[in-house]
Amino acid sequence: MKKPLFRPFLAALLLAAPLLTTSCKNDDDNPTPDDENELITTVRYTLTPAGGGTPVTVEYKDLDGAGGTAPTIGTLTLAANTTYTGAVTFLDESKSPADNITAEVNEESDEHLVVYVPTPANLLSITRTDRDRNNLEVGLSTRLVTTTAATGTLKINLQHQPGIKNGQPNLGSADAEVTFPVTVR
Amino acid sequence: MLFRLAAALLWAGLCLGVVYPTAAQSTCTLPLAGRVTDHESGEGLAGATVVLLPGQEATQTDSEGHFHFHVCAGTYRVQVHFIGYQPEEAELRVTGAAVRNFALHPEAIRLQGAVVRGSRVEAPTPQASGTLSGQALQSTRGQVLGEALQKIAGVTAIQTGPSVFKPMIHGLHSNRVAIMNNGVRQEGQQWGQEHGPEIDPFVASELTVVKGAAGVRYGSDAVGGVVLVQPRPLRDSAGTGAELNLVGMSNNGLGAASASVEGNLRRLPALSWWVQGSIKQAGNTRTPDYWLANTAFQERNFSAALGWRKERYGLEAFYSQFNSRLGILSAAVVGNQTDLQAAISRGRPATDGQFSYAIDRPYQQLRHDLAKLTGFWKTGNGGRLTATVANQQDFRDEFDVVRGGSTAGRRNLPQLSYLNYTTTADLVWEHPHWGPFSGSVGLSGTYQRNRYAPGSRQFIPFYTNQVGGAFLIERWQQRRLLLEAGLRLDRRDLQTRRLTRTVVDDTLRYGVEQQQFRYWTPAASLGAVYDASTHLSLRADAGLVRRAPAANERLAQGVHNAIYEEGYDVSRPDGAAPLSPETSYNLGLTATLHDNPRLNGELTVYQNHIDGYIYQVVAGSFQTIQGLFPLWRTQQTDAVFRGADLLLTYAPAPRWLLSGRAAVVRARNLTLNDYLVFVPADRFEASLRREWTRQPTARLQRPFAQLSLTAVRRQDRTPGAEYDLQAAPAGYQLFGAEVGATVRLGNVPLELSLAGTNLLNARYREYLNRFRYYAQDQGRNLTLRLRAPLEFGRRSAR
Numbered sequence: 013m014k015k016p017l018f019r020p021f022l023a024a025l026l027l028a029a030p031l032l033t034t035s036c037k038n039d040d041d042n043p044t045p046d047d048e049n050e051l052i053t054t055v056r057y058t059l060t061p062a063g064g065g066t067p068v069t070v071e072y073k074d075l076d077g078a079g080g081t082a083p084t085i086g087t088l089t090l091a092a093n094t095t096y097t098g099a100v101t102f103l104d105e106s107k108s109p110a111d112n113i114t115a116e117v118n119e120e121s122d123e124h125l126v127v128y129v130p131t132p133a134n135l136l137s138i139t140r141t142d143r144d145r146n147n148l149e150v151g152l153s154t155r156l157v158t159t160t161a162a163t164g165t166l167k168i169n170l171q172h173q174p175g176i177k178n179g180q181p182n183l184g185s186a187d188a189e190v191t192f193p194v195t196v197r
Numbered sequence: 198m199l200f201r202l203a204a205a206l207l208w209a210g211l212c213l214g215v216v217y218p219t220a221a222q223s224t225c226t227l228p229l230a231g232r233v234t235d236h237e238s239g240e241g242l243a244g245a246t247v248v249l250l251p252g253q254e255a256t257q258t259d260s261e262g263h264f265h266f267h268v269c270a271g272t273y274r275v276q277v278h279f280i281g282y283q284p285e286e287a288e289l290r291v292t293g294a295a296v297r298n299f300a301l302h303p304e305a306i307r308l309q310g311a312v313v314r315g316s317r318v319e320a321p322t323p324q325a326s327g328t329l330s331g332q333a334l335q336s337t338r339g340q341v342l343g344e345a346l347q348k349i350a351g352v353t354a355i356q357t358g359p360s361v362f363k364p365m366i367h368g369l370h371s372n373r374v375a376i377m378n379n380g381v382r383q384e385g386q387q388w389g390q391e392h393g394p395e396i397d398p399f400v401a402s403e404l405t406v407v408k409g410a411a412g413v414r415y416g417s418d419a420v421g422g423v424v425l426v427q428p429r430p431l432r433d434s435a436g437t438g439a440e441l442n443l444v445g446m447s448n449n450g451l452g453a454a455s456a457s458v459e460g461n462l463r464r465l466p467a468l469s470w471w472v473q474g475s476i477k478q479a480g481n482t483r484t485p486d487y488w489l490a491n492t493a494f495q496e497r498n499f500s501a502a503l504g505w506r507k508e509r510y511g512l513e514a515f516y517s518q519f520n521s522r523l524g525i526l527s528a529a530v531v532g533n534q535t536d537l538q539a540a541i542s543r544g545r546p547a548t549d550g551q552f553s554y555a556i557d558r559p560y561q562q563l564r565h566d567l568a569k570l571t572g573f574w575k576t577g578n579g580g581r582l583t584a585t586v587a588n589q590q591d592f593r594d595e596f597d598v599v600r601g602g603s604t605a606g607r608r609n610l611p612q613l614s615y616l617n618y619t620t621t622a623d624l625v626w627e628h629p630h631w632g633p634f635s636g637s638v639g640l641s642g643t644y645q646r647n648r649y650a651p652g653s654r655q656f657i658p659f660y661t662n663q664v665g666g667a668f669l670i671e672r673w674q675q676r677r678l679l680l681e682a683g684l685r686l687d688r689r690d691l692q693t694r695r696l697t698r699t700v701v702d703d704t705l706r707y708g709v710e711q712q713q714f715r716y717w718t719p720a721a722s723l724g725a726v727y728d729a730s731t732h733l734s735l736r737a738d739a740g741l742v743r744r745a746p747a748a749n750e751r752l753a754q755g756v757h758n759a760i761y762e763e764g765y766d767v768s769r770p771d772g773a774a775p776l777s778p779e780t781s782y783n784l785g786l787t788a789t790l791h792d793n794p795r796l797n798g799e800l801t802v803y804q805n806h807i808d809g810y811i812y813q814v815v816a817g818s819f820q821t822i823q824g825l826f827p828l829w830r831t832q833q834t835d836a837v838f839r840g841a842d843l844l845l846t847y848a849p850a851p852r853w854l855l856s857g858r859a860a861v862v863r864a865r866n867l868t869l870n871d872y873l874v875f876v877p878a879d880r881f882e883a884s885l886r887r888e889w890t891r892q893p894t895a896r897l898q899r900p901f902a903q904l905s906l907t908a909v910r911r912q913d914r915t916p917g918a919e920y921d922l923q924a925a926p927a928g929y930q931l932f933g934a935e936v937g938a939t940v941r942l943g944n945v946p947l948e949l950s951l952a953g954t955n956l957l958n959a960r961y962r963e964y965l966n967r968f969r970y971y972a973q974d975q976g977r978n979l980t981l982r983l984r985a986p987l988e989f990g991r992r993s994a995r
Binding site: 044052072075189 | 531532533536539547548598600648655659694695696697698700703704705707709754755756759761763767819820821822823824825
């Protein structure tokens with residue numbers, strides 16, 4: 013009678029075997045600094061005076077993404093009563109070489125809208141000068157006009173609007189949204 | 198049929214063997230007769246055993262419940278037994294012809310917990326619990342698990358759109374509710390509110406919810422309660438059977454089919470098996486005013502079991518795989534706080550949308566594998582030993598919308614990709630009854646490894662979690678009183694490896710931060726069940742459970758669904774202690790009225806006081822290059838959850854049934870002296886059901902019709918406005934109806950039903966739906982269900 017009873021016990025021991033083997037597995041693998049798959053680290057706005065002259069560049073840069081080290085934010089200094097041609101650039105500089113995201117935005121221009129909001133509203137005026145295949149504005153290229161000397165801020169917002177873009181700014185989700193201090197003098 | 202024949206033969210045999218010889222031996226001729234009936238219905242009970250003492254003369258009642266003896270004058274004791282009823286005994290003095298009738302009480306729910314042959318359902322008794330099986334379960338077919346469980350009073354769900362339902366018991370969810378899938382604790386990414394349980398409800402033949410802490414038996418995750426998903430037991434009679442389930446829904450074009458085949462070999466009666474598979478495909482959900490774009494979802498699942506079962510030992514292997522792809526409402530895709538505010542003030546999707554089965558980004562792609570081996574050995578006088586080993590793999594890929602610069606988008610990869618491997622082992626020894634004592638001791642171990650795929654975003658770091666523990670549950674029962682005490686002690690070891698980024702001299706540097714957290718987590722419980730009368734049971738349970746913080750509560754970090762989440766230990770000040778375990782002190786009292794002909798019901802009141810309750814709270818805004826985000830930080834506080842569940846059924850006339858359910862929860866943050874967010878609103882449900890009886894030969898059997906009303910109050914007990922994105926929505930009422938019947942097609946009893954929910958197409962938003970900010974809930978829906986049990990080949994005598 014004892015013999016058949018012993019077998020299930022052996023089976024139970026066998027059952028426990030997978031646990032013992034897995035437990036002994038090495039757990040020392042570390043997370044690898046693989047490419048973070050969707051990071052915009054840098055927003056750069058370059059303004060060239062229409063009458064010629066030295067371009068003005070302002071940059072918002074956050075190399076380590078959300079959290080950690082604080083971003084560096086530049087100040088935009090412009091001349092009064094001047095017209096500028098603007099170009100906005102989005103980069104991922106956590107990679108080497110840096111990834112230029114502007115090209116992708118341009119490829120999918122019918123899903124993107126760059127929104128410029130100066131505060132106060134009369135600080136400067138910005139017009140988007142490029143259009144997508146649906147003849148809606150995109151905003152990678154702009155014309156900026158200043159009037160009198162003043163200070164304020166400029167918000168630049170890359171809005172992602174797949175399938176819902178209709179020219180309105182408050183749709184979809186922000187891929188980037190940065191605010192620069194502005195001085196017009 | 199065979200059973201009836203056997204019963205008739207047995208009865209005839211007993212009449213010949215017992216009654217006839219007594220008549221022959223005895224010269225006494227005083228008749229002692231009577232009738233045995235059901236106490237509730239008054240109907241005669243056929244086949245009840247009537248024993249006359251002294252002398253051990255026995256007979257069985259006839260088809261009307263009558264019995265008779267011929268006896269000499271004297272004093273006799275008469276005992277009556279019938280399966281499913283409590284035995285009765287009477288003493289009577291016979292001087293002339295005597296008549297004694299017996300009205301038997303149906304057996305009260307046995308305290309030891311139900312034992313089903315083929316599988317053992319281990320429901321801890323002192324806690325309140327609710328079960329869905331049979332027709333109640335059938336009327337949830339096609340729904341996901343968390344949605345189906347809401348039929349049980351006190352159970353709600355945190356919802357993320359129409360396809361993700363996270364079970365919530367008495368206001369607690371996620372890390373605080375253990376889900377036991379076929380006896381194995383479901384392990385994966387269960388921490389996330391938008392992560393539904395990866396279980397195919399078609400596998401279940403019974404769903405049970407233990408309401409209240411059950412940490413001793415199920416481990417320290419069971420602070421709020423336990424969901425037990427019990428598959429069909431392996432077939433115990435020779436033959437082959439099958440079952441087909443079909444479900445169709447009008448609102449979202451859902452089509453679901455599940456088929457299972459089971460068998461038991463005549464030549465090898467110990468060997469049984471079943472295989473099951475299901476597919477489900479649903480399109481966009483429709484609200485009264487618009488479609489919910491990109492809420493289509495699909496499932497492909499299968500499972501199989503193979504068992505070898507003898508009287509004294511048995512072995513069973515089980516495997517299941519769950520695959521699902523769930524679209525996430527596109528209107529809920531928002532970038533930062535500005536987008537969020539715009540979407541909320543719009544309050545509805547930007548476009549009306551249309552019907553489609555297409556699933557675009559964002560979507561979740563899930564897979565869960567469970568392999569389990571279990572064996573038992575009845576050791577005769579030594580009790581019963583059960584060993585279980587299970588392996589689980591959980592893959593969760595979240596494909597978010599493709600943003601500028603996304604390599605994931607270019608390579609069609611998920612932005613978040615979690616992998617979780619878990620091995621669990623349990624060894625339980627149930628000792629034999631020692632007088633009034635019964636009980637079990639057990640050992641359990643868990644080894645878990647959580648990773649994310651290379652190239653995907655770190656939201657939860659790498660972690661390894663090891664748990665080893667022992668428990669003891671002892672019961673003492675004497676007549677109407679059962680007492681239970683339990684103790685458990687676990688050792689937990691959580692090791693984490695988190696990738697960190699810092700900027701040094703305008704260059705990005707990576708590092709790995711390693712941490713280890715070790716705790717002893719005890720659990721203790723005391724419970725009592727008292728059968729105050731045949732129709733009233735009283736239960737009480739008190740317990741202590743300590744739960745160690747999970748990896749996400751410590752170290753989650755990143756932007757997810759328009760909020761920036763941060764675990765407590767990511768940014769805790771230097772020198773501050775890490776997150777510590779939370780301790781729950783809980784108490785539950787339940788009164789159950791049962792087996793009454795008209796009025797039955799159950800009332801549960803509970804309190805769960807949690808010291809160091811770990812929760813997420815809005816702690817200001819957070820600046821990123823994507824804009825401002827609300828910052829949700831994990832914090833600890835003291836909290837208390839109190840509430841009551843009420844269930845009442847009343848039969849005003851035969852085959853009419855009026856039911857009512859109510860559930861209220863009150864949750865307070867004791868440290869801030871404020872309410873807690875995301876606590877279920879008061880909920881009331883009422884239904885009226887009518888069943889008809891038909892001739893046994895009729896083609897249409899057991900027809901029924903049911904009307905129901907669900908009323909949910911507005912949640913007006915919410916914390917300060919800064920803790921929620923939007924104030925709680927208005928209360929709502931939903932009407933529903935269901936009709937159904939069993940149609941005999943040849944030998945197949947085809948169960949058909951048609952159910953309608955939200956029949957008036959009410960516009961409403963559920964407070965616990967995380968997408969209530971963006972859109973309404975589901976509009977009118979009609980569901981057609983069909984179930985066909987099939988039996989192949991000749992049935993053999995058992």
